[in-house]
Amino acid sequence: MSESPQPYRVLARKYRPQSFGELIGQDAMVRTLGNAIRRGRLAHAFLLTGVRGVGKTSTARIMAKALNCVGPDGQGGPTIDPCGVCEYCTSIMEGRNVDVIEMDAASHTGVDDMRSIIDISRNTGFGARFQVFIIDEVHMLSKNAFNALLKTLEEPPENTKFLLATTEVNKVPVTVLSRCQRFDLRRISAEQLAAHFAEVVQKEGVTVEPEALALIARAAEGSARDGLSILDQAIAHGAEGVTAEQVRGMLGLSDRGAVRRLLALLLAGDAQGALAAVKEQHNLGVEPSAIVRGLLESVHGITRAKVGGGDDPAQSAEEREAYAEWASRLGHAALHRLWQLLLKGLNEVNSAAMPMEAAEMALLRIVHASDMPDPGTLMEKLMSGEAVPARASASAAAPPPEPQTAMLALPATFEALVRALQGNGKALLAQQLHDYAGVVRYAPPALEIRPAKPLPGDFQRDLTAALKSVTGAQWTVAISDAPSEPTLLEQEKMAAEANRQKILDHPIVSAAREVFPGAELIDYPGKERRSA
Incomplete structure (x- = not known):
């Protein structure tokens, strides 16, 4: 009787990293963890942040193996290179180790779920060196659940480790952040993803054009899991191989x-x-x-x-x-x-x-x-x-003033919104938006921004209240790490630099600089002015 064929495993699961060496683009984190393990300076709680598919949960599982590995001979200690063959490594890898408990906070948000974890942590483990709790999407926990976890998170039982993972670290309470050692997993570059996908297709025995791999890597936006899912779809889409043209058609990209x-x-x-x-x-x-x-x-x-x-x-x-x-x-x-x-x-x-x-x-x-x-x-x-x-002069005319009746017309542009805050006694918020906020989406009364630098913890709340006060409308303000426009300050600097370069490129100026090599452009229209 012939053996039944093994069920197909999608590439994202088949090529999930099983060791720190297989993690892509996280060298700084691996180096820090390696030093901590070698010196015996392991924190009791770790917080892993980053965009989806960058390797947070995989990192948590690898850390659980690294902490509990005993080596092929059963005599080893914590190591940055878990053997992958001992009972603890294999059982953690297969998800059947009773001392490594994974919980998805998206479906276990209540205080009772946290109490069950606390009760388990107080019991003696079943043999592993460390009892490890992996809580994925931890930002989904309710306020009461976070409060229930705080004391145990600060003073956990001996040989207990907490590994928390989240895509939205700004939603995690500061009281929790202060009790964890934080690692920000970086977006994986398109070049690293393309090289990784090339190794995958070679192992799979599939022909994929290098340009197609580059397109998939770019579409993945820093996520290895997303990229492997797209690659899986592209392989199924192409009969004899995968071409760049097929990938463009599959992703809906314009030729x-x-x-x-x-x-x-x-x-x-x-x-x-x-x-x-x-x-x-x-x-x-x-x-x-x-x-x-x-x-x-x-x-x-x-x-x-x-x-x-x-x-x-x-x-x-x-x-x-x-x-x-x-x-x-x-x-x-x-x-x-x-x-x-x-x-x-x-x-x-x-x-x-x-x-x-x-x-x-x-x-x-x-x-x-x-x-x-x-x-x-x-x-x-x-x-x-x-x-x-006349056409040129009309285009250069100053834009009409913003309507004064906010309920009839909200500020049409982000710049107008900043001016409205500035003119209504919200100078600090206006400056923070102007200097440090890149617009991801502006669709009044909805605003999504990407901070160019960390903003105060109460910024989102204060801005929402200020916008309602100034415009009379209830705004939705979101903070994200999605691609954004340059900040208004950056745009002004770019415009000033473009104007400066235009002057330098003028034939008369170029000729003068050739005659006087040490000459500098001291002043020009649009140059930023700084008070003494």
């Missing part, structure tokens, strides 16, 4: 050649051609947001080519050649303006009830702005008395 053609139409000011190209992509199943993201990637690629950035493995030779040609013709100011217009358009597409129409309007705005002079050029023309076309 790079089509994106370059669309960008050329936008820069040429061809509104009808641009709308036709967008419609063609949409008919092929490409989402409007994917079209705008593709344009953003192209502008980013051109800018990197202009400043001499390294090659992106996800770019083809034709793409790099096109970017280099564009970089030679477009100035820094034009590229920064394109980036800001597209970024604003992407936010509008993501929050609009009609995404396709929002994408078309955003691209038409770019077409309209393609032949507009930048503010520096416009100022030079005005100061020299040169005639300015």
